[in-house]
Amino acid sequence: PGGLHRKHAGFEVRDVHHTHYGRICPIETPEGPNIGLITSLTTYARVNEYGLLETPYRKVENGKVLDEIVYLTADKEDEYIIAQANAPLDKNNFFATDLVAARYRGDFPLVSPKKVNYMDISPMQIVSVSTALIPFLEHDDANRALMGSNMQRQAVPILHTEVPLVSTGIESRVARDSGALIIAKRSGEVLRVTADEIFIWSEEGNPGIDIYKLRKYQRSNQDSCINQIPLVKKGDKVKKDEVIADGVCTNNGELALGKNLLVAFLPWEGYNFEDAILVSERVVKDDIFTSVHIQEFRIEARDTKMGPEEITRDIPNVGADDLINLDENGLIRIGAEVRPGDILVGKVTPKGEQAVTPEERLLKVIFGKKAEDVQDASLRVPPGVKGKVIGIRLFVRQEKLTKKEKDKGLEEIENKYEKEIENLRLERKEKIENCREQTEKEKIRQLYLEKEQELKYKLTKEKETLKFGDELPVTINKIVKVYIASLKKMQVGDKLAGRHGNKGVIAKILAEEDMPFLPDGTPVDVVFSPLCVPSRMNIGQLLESMLGWSAKVLNVQMISPVFNGAKENEIKEKVKEAKEELRQRGIREEYLPTEDCRITLYDGRTGEPFAGKVTIGYMYLIKLIHLVEDKIHARSTGPYSLITRQPLGGKAQFGGQRFGEMEVWALEGYGAAHTLQEFLTVKSDDVPGRTKMYETIIKGEPISYRGVPESFKVLVRELQGLGLNIELKKGE
Template identity: 60%
Template sequence: MEGFDRLGRRKRKDYSKLPKVLELPNLIEIQKKSYDEFLQKDIPPEKRQNIGLQATFNEIFPIESTRGDVSLEFVSYALGEPKYTVIECKERGMTYGASLRFTVRMVIAEGEGSNKKVKEVKEQEVYACEIPLMTDRGTFIINGAERVIVNQLHRSPGVSFDESEVVLSAPIGKAYTAKIVPYRGSWLEFEFDSNGIIYARIDKKRKILATIILRALGYTTNESILKLFYKVIEVDIRNKEKLINKKIAKKVVIEETNYTINAGEDINEEVYGNLQKSKLKTIEIVDPSEIEDKITIIPTLLKDNVNPTQEDALIEIYRKMRPGQPVTIDSARFFFENMFFNPKRYDLEKVGRYKINKKLGFNFSLNDRTLRKEDIIGTLKYLLDLSNGKGEKDDIDHFGNRRVRSVGELVENQFRIGLVRMEKYIKEKMSMVDINEVMPIDIINTKPIVASLREFFGTSQLSQFMDQTNPLAELTHKRRLSALGPGGLDRERAGIEVRDVHYTHYGRMCPIETPEGPNIGLISSLTTYARINELGFIETPYRKVVNGVVTNTIEYLTADEEDEFIIAQASAVLDEKGRFVDKLLQARYKGDFPLVPPEKINYMDVSPMQIVSVSTALIPFLEHDDANRALMGSNYQRQAVPLIRPEAPIIGTGIEYKVSYDSKVIVTALNSGVVEYVDSRRIEIFTDDGNIDVYNLIKYERTNQNTCIDQRPIVKKGQKVFKGQVIADSSCTDMGELALGQNVLVALVPWRGYNFEDAIVISEKLLKEDKFTSIYIEEFSIEARDTKLGEEEITRDIPNVSEDALKNLDENGIVRVGAEVNPGDILVGKVTPKGETESTPEEKLLRAIFGEKAKDVKNASLKVPPGTSGIVIDVKVFSRKESMSKAKISELKKKIKKEYEKMKENILNMKNQEKKILKEIYKDKKELDEKIAIAEKKAKVRISEIETKMEKEIQRIEEGDSLPPGVIKLVKVYIAKKRKISVGDKLSGRHGNKGVIAKIVKEEDMPYLPDGTPVDIVLNPLGVPGRMNIGQILEAHLGWAAKTLNYYVSSPVFDGAKEEDIKLALKEAGLPESGKTKLFDGITGEPFDEEVTVGYMYIMKLIHMVDDKIHARSTGPYSLITQQPLGGRAQFGGQRFGEMEVWALEAYGAAHTLQEILTIKSDDVEGRTKTYEAIVKGKSPPLPGLPESFNVLVKELQGLALDVDLVKENEKKKKK
């Protein structure tokens, strides 16, 4: 049944039952959209919105001098074009970016106050920095390496309320804390003590009474504060019952008796007696219904002894925040206002204002981004209400309280840091120079911007080296959500709650895909349909339900909004009118799953796939796997290496094409047309509108993980192609579909103990047919530097090296492309000057005869490291212009021109030949003219391409390459190695069923089916029941049926093939419905006792290959202090013989073996040298000596001022 649609996409038998309501969004849009909004690159300055870079400039500017006579205003910014292409940046180790320039206006004023007049205006464009640009794949090229900025999940700014550990002693109630957290600025927290008194803390410093903050805001009297919180009623003074034990709301001074009652105090018998003596008719009291048996602000008010003036409160705050510093009322006021009400110092961001409005029921503008008095009062009111059992505390793990900072926002924050530093410099400079004589550029220093951007892209925890093992790994990395990083959580301190799955993750963050190690739950992935809104909250789509009828209206909801609605599952059954069939439906409401009638439902899921991430959505029969194994399955797909013969899975989930399309690894036709020319490197399509589209394919390019990207054309000459059709596959795709592994025939049966404990037995057939062969490309580079002793030189003339060792080097000392190299072979010959020693008379004579040639140089060539071999596939040489003479430059230019002229000539000859052939084929003049016009156009396109290439190469020779300081020449050599599958390689299925190859068995010895077909892989059946990943069994059953009937399957997650579908497919294929068959032993020919599960399973080869792990050492590098061998394969280290291993030998009593290991095989420097000599000469090894670690111990004891003497055994006896 295998077939393809009009766009060349493979047709699959679809087992899903649910209609597709919504197409998957672009999977890397999250990165591109965020950065585009930050840069607003293609929008004219006057039309730019006040977001991203524009907002940052507007925020910092205008910058005014301290005297106020000059200000620097921002006009606009402009981005240049990138100097080099993405490929050139990768080759040269440069950053792909564009120059950022901004125009500023300097306004110089004269006069004071209202007489101030503009004296002069100067406008100038200033170069800021090179700002990295995002490639069309959502990545950045920083110093030649492809990097990804990971999205950060952090706590949303705003106000939050949480339970306190404090136990209240006086009033009955719970103590809570309130926090007002800004995006940038000082935190303000309110908390109770055990007596019910409310304190404020600013920036987690010393406690201040909450009422002092209110007084500092201008509510100086107790009356004004009480009126903010409570209703005040007037009571007749004669009504004793209504007054006794109530709180007075207004200060009363009785002149007759000189008696004062403060607002907030209790009216007891004594107070009432005094009140009766006054001339007052009524008394204002706090409404008892609002304060009786409740936690109130009154105890705090009464504890506040400060004279109730705003100034005193401000001074009190200043003293608490800056103890020991002299204080004036002006400095105290400035300090307090700056802390919360200055937009430059305090910023809630739109999201912070939104959260405060939502929680406290305000309706202020989202652009009102500093604190307001109402916010502080509202927070205190809510805190008191909460303690009295009204309102809800916040869950900090709820996705309404966690938001995503994407790449644009992260870079914007970094850019702001640079601008703030620049502002400080400008202000200093303004006061130092004569402002009338300078231009803006003289007082602007943009180095801080450059430094902060470089620091972020180069070293930030969120700027990561892209995982490029395969296209899925790349895509997942761009969609990753990390709770770590600056302003986020700390891996060591993050508890279980933060890492755990929360009900608000539904449709937003994948509950399955997360690392297995210490980062579990802190790093996760965005789900398939999720998107991020302008406030940074993750939204997920739902279908609107109106009066029990499901509409096709799609609405995106945040976690906060979703809490108000009841939502049905995507699998709920509907009739043709969109009504729910069942009378009661299992629905979701917050974290519960109630059964509700259809009319109560507000929304419905769009797809069962919406709760998982892309990696997880690629696992068929996910619904039959245990979550722990599904987690492994998701992670292992990202580790699959590209194979040389990619095969799409027989059992897919239907999103394989979408993944490879969005990860931009396949080539699709930009326009409809006919294929004119195709070879392994390029495709030319003659479009319907008469142009020629040229597609240059990537050939054997190394990725960050040393795997290989290689594009292959899948169209033929003369084929009609449509816009959007796949015309070239990549190294991990098959007909445009993601292909991470191979479909192989698997039997689940124990095999002679070789598949014990997850080991795998494979057939030699897989080796012969290159089923799991991959290409591994390594890059080796060497620099020739300008050293103190002279310049290093890349040359073929290396001292003390045989001619045989130089056989693969060209005249410049660089290995030729195509050479086969093995460990120890020279790749690039390099000599470096030796330290100048006193010359002997002979050397002086030689120097006099031969000049500088006889100068002392040492061999510093680049050699192939141990364990590496392969074929040189590419060599790149970069050199400075200064390092080449004029004659050499002109010679190279001539050579290039000659080469390209020859190529042009060939093209013109081919064109003339084609014309001759066309004249013989086509007799109709019109048709002939058309074909000749195409041939002419083709030749023109190729010649213009050649001319462009030639110009670029000549320009490069004339300008030279930009290399790091001190480097004269840089050579990069790429070695490719075909890695066949071998014992020790790690294989895995898509269900977390991993294992290591234990044996490769001859084809004829493998178990075989009744028809004689030998199986490819034998897995242990015991690996299934305990792991509970039954998906692999269902995959094998359906795979067997689909392979037999020759079709491909799409079985989406939670909506795939059911048991009866699989049985039916097996029946159609004429296979046993149980999916089991009689299996025969390939060695004895006997059948196995029981029937065995056999089927086609999709198996991947993971990047953990044995060639990267196998390691042996005889002698090698040693640690400088302990003189013990280094550890690890990368350092060519030895095997560690640790504490427990020593115990094992002690237990055996193997004293001599132990002594040998601890001395001559470790740090007995003299002994190991002599032993090596003895082995070489064939003599007996000497007795072990003193280990160096003992000397280290002695030195440490001497460092403690202890005098240590070593006395030998025989000397001790002599003394006796």
């Protein structure tokens, strides 16, 4: 009852079933308590009118494969014998062999072509989109393929995108269906392109101008940056459904999550022990994995029992230096550089009434409020955040504006838009005068009229917002949101991954000249440990890097679809082809790798060759959202829990490190009695002990005092709550 829950779900529910074929991906699922409970739809599956999953097949009659496509549900499929998508066919679409590898329920018989009823439409049919993006999936262990598909969803949008040298051929389709791109609705000619708009004149249907708005520097829910870049220029002819602007993680309308880098598989001074990665400084210097992040911070001004909170520049006990970037309303100016601890929005909140003598009350009535009546409750930049303020949004309840403020605001808005419309008209006049052809003039006039309408609409919208205010919850008078953008370069501790579940953390960024280099002097970009391949059984990464090397040399993109990709001998052929190309360019034989892409590498520090040949190649690497800057955390003193008086936990609460049961055992086993006692008392929840300890250290006396830990008192109270009369008696 109540559906499946991850606590009660058994093994059968989670396991792969033969009816999943072509409907639910057997690979893409979380690794953890939800494994097998959360699943993904496959590439060709669809939901029918009854809510059942269907998958398409080609019909087969008397051994001939027809082009008719039929969607089958799982119960229908159980009655038929179905052939594989890559079963060999002759030119008349008959099966080319006497026996065909087929599927019947959960079994895989070899049957004669006459018995086959249907045939798969594509080898990609059984996997989800994310899994179908992994080249050489057929050479990877399923556990690693699972990690590979899941990690592609954690890619950070980087500044300069690049399509993979080795792809599976569905990248452009994925990018188009993701909604990140802008696609032309009708064919036509590009009239004008700005950074944030594209104007296309179209004769199709109802002639007119299509205006496409681009999303510029918006924040995503992951705090990354959404930005669209036009791909067309003025005068280009555009067809319907053509990609006219790139979005995040795309390049020329193709999905581009990461970068192609020269990798070597070689242990290097222990810096790539246990999945750590050694990276060249070039990767940082050339902004290869640099990304833009936008964070949002918000603060509310509420009505409290003591009176309303106010957003103001007038904050008690704050020096002028800290207010230098705030405007007269207490909001930070756009463009200000901020670091941890800086004030973003000044806010004061009324203090509780202390016992006030009648004289003080009289003085207060005469001279107005004192600064002591309010306390500072400003929004400050949290630790670990630095960057530039790129935007502020202020929401105000309608009643809170005075008539004067309202009139002033309306006047400002009108002036701003009047200027813009005036400029637009001048620009239009100038363009029309410079133009010879009548049709062109008409197009220009039309374009500017539409633009003017848009501005007028914006004007009325802004006026309305000012007049009627924003709808805010009760007791909230104002909400301020501040957006801070920061540029994050790659650094030690960031997580990189390939597409085969080969993930790791950067352990050292090494100067370019110290990296291992090829015989021709090219330093490699990334050094992986060779031990991360055999036990994980994701051989796809080696095949990818070999094919990637030949793709780089031949300057082409290799496409290797899932389950139907390049075979090992074909890859070796490509490597030979690339070597031949290099020979023709006049490159010496000792500079070329073997046909399995291994070469003698030289140590960048000494210039001596490493013992044995080393596998090299170009691999597609992705920077993941697990950035060290967001995870690093340290605390000296900070907030304590009210009940146990122990420090809180976690970065968000600015908490301490947990000293758990097993850590206690470790110190007990080591015999570090005093350290252990300190950890469990004065450093944690022995409040009188803490203060006394501080005192004795300051005075330079020997440490003697020990109090009772708060958690012991909590235990005593719990037992008393159970009706046991327990008291703590102080020993004589």
